Amino acid sequence: MADPMKIRAQMKGDTADIRVLMSHAMETGQRKDNAGNTVPAHYIQSITVDVGGKRVLQGQTGPAVSRNPVFGFKVKGAKAGDKVVINWVDNKGDKRTDEATIS
Template structure:
């Protein structure tokens, strides 16, 4: 199973700043290993951010994103104490959801 994400959600004025660090190899499928064999593609494809259960960001990513990627979002209409859930699904069907509370 994938390692947990690290999520930080903070109110800056009336905007909630969300920063997410994900633990993922993000293999492009174009890299070769030491033996010259192609390393199979393995990257996050879908990404969602939900605020109190309601999806506020939904996006697609591909192999051009770096290993252990960092994402930043700004969301209006949030307040301290709200629940932020971030989820991803990769091309192998692995998935992960982590939560934090807006500070």
């Protein structure tokens, strides 16, 4: 199981500013290790973000997202105290769900 995500969610005016850092190797499948063997691809494939029980974002990612991906999103109409739930699934079927509260 991967390490927890770091989620920061703050209200700025009427918009919630959500930042998330996921802990993931994001191997591209292009890289070779010291012995010259190709390191198999291992990357996050899909991400969903729910705020206050509603799906606000769903996305797909390829191997070209940086290691330990950081994403920033903005959601209008959210309010302080709303729960932010972020989930990812990688190409090996590993997954992780973390939540935070908008402050």
